[in-house]
Amino acid sequence: MKSQNANGSKVVRVGLLGLGNVGAGVAEILSTHGEMIEARAGVPIRIVKALVRNKRRKRQGAAGDVTLTTKASDIVGASDIDVVVELMGGIEPALSYVTDALAAGQTVVTANKAIVAAHGKTIFQAARKNKRDVHFEAAVAGGIPIIRTLREALASDRVTELTGILNGTTNYIVEAMASGQSYESALAVAQELGYAEADPTLDVNGADAADKLAILIGLAFGASVTRNKFGCVGITELTGEMMMDAAELGFAIKLLARARRVVTGGVETIQAGVFPYLVPLGHALSAVPDAQNAIYVRSDSLGTTLYQGPGAGGLPTGSAVVADLIEAARNVAAGTRGRSTVQPTRAGPKLAKSGDTVCPWYLRLTVAEKPGVLAAITTLLADESISLATVSQMEPSGDDNEVGIVMTTHPTSTGAMERALKKMHRLKVVRGEVQVLRVYAE
């Protein structure tokens, strides 16, 4: 006979808050691989109930066998539920359900990056106070086990760089733009394929990737940050011209969520942000296809490692949730706590000021075609100690009196580049907006 768990039951009893894409994936995996999972967990894991908005909606596959409820109290704080798995999304009521479940002595698994990124402190405090665990592997990069990797596998090492493609929708759109599609049509196809939400704002403006980066910065660098503390620019301003220039110069454009440890004068800071970058074609991140995610990590002892795969989808994300569930079940059955409530956002190094972050840059200007223009621009850049790596003149775009200039610079601070751009826009010979992107360099 199996030993009883701490709550006196022979199974670990799970309540799902949400039975949508990910919830259905979790139900499917537990149903298909139940025996294997029981052997690994050491105890059967059973979904007792799922909270949904609409009980009448027909659910496919294993989700169709799950008992539904519309009352959160059937799960949160219920005496017949050991582990609450939050898969509803959004901030409220998800956050209250999570903290209430912890207060009631239940273990929590969540896939919700928004609550972990913005309210991690509250959630981990509630877990510590109530001596419970919170698992959140699926909150970043879907099925890719990056949380466990940073927390456990790399616990012995010091991470110096973490650069990720953390939003599959934008990766899909940018790749489609590189093959000649307009932003609008690439977005429409991403929506048709189910990659992009009906309202894709948080994907395309970079906020979703920034939430995930904030979580990873806590784990990798021990710095306590939220997404509004570092720069964030999405993909909405990317143009076909930029895509063509990038290809000609030997780069692919990618939306990167990037954090690097920098030590200046003995002071350690983290330079972080989410921006579209020109990534050299030889770099692993330049080749991440479709809606995949990838995280490139550099650490002192291990060197560079790459974690790549599906960053979304019911089964891939469900696999990360079930892995958390197995860890939770082992601890519930043993009546112990895991090590998973190590607070990911303990006080650590500060973020560098955005003006101090350094990288090479790409600039595209349309200028009047007359002598001395290039000299005026290079002088202006030199005044800010910005040196050029490459300069090329492009074909005039229709107007014979204008010409396109594409430049890349050596590493330069964001502050110096912003000052130079301001002055450049005041030059009469510069027509329209200067297009600017960061260039990835290690």
Ligand SMILES: NC(=O)c1ccc[n+]([C@@H]2O[C@H](COP(=O)([O-])OP(=O)(O)OC[C@H]3O[C@@H](n4cnc5c(N)ncnc54)[C@H](OP(=O)(O)O)[C@@H]3O)[C@@H](O)[C@H]2O)c1
């Ligand atoms: N989808 C992915 O690939 C993916 C990847 C990584 C992380 N995540 C995260 O996983 C979570 C779930 O995503 P999802 O794609 O599975 O979402 P989804 O398909 O929209 O499902 C949400 C589920 O929650 C239920 N729900 C939402 N609000 C509710 C409320 N106020 N009261 C009761 N039930 C409520 C819905 O009920 P009804 O079924 O009745 O509508 C539905 O079952 C989110 O935090 C998301 O960010 C998703």
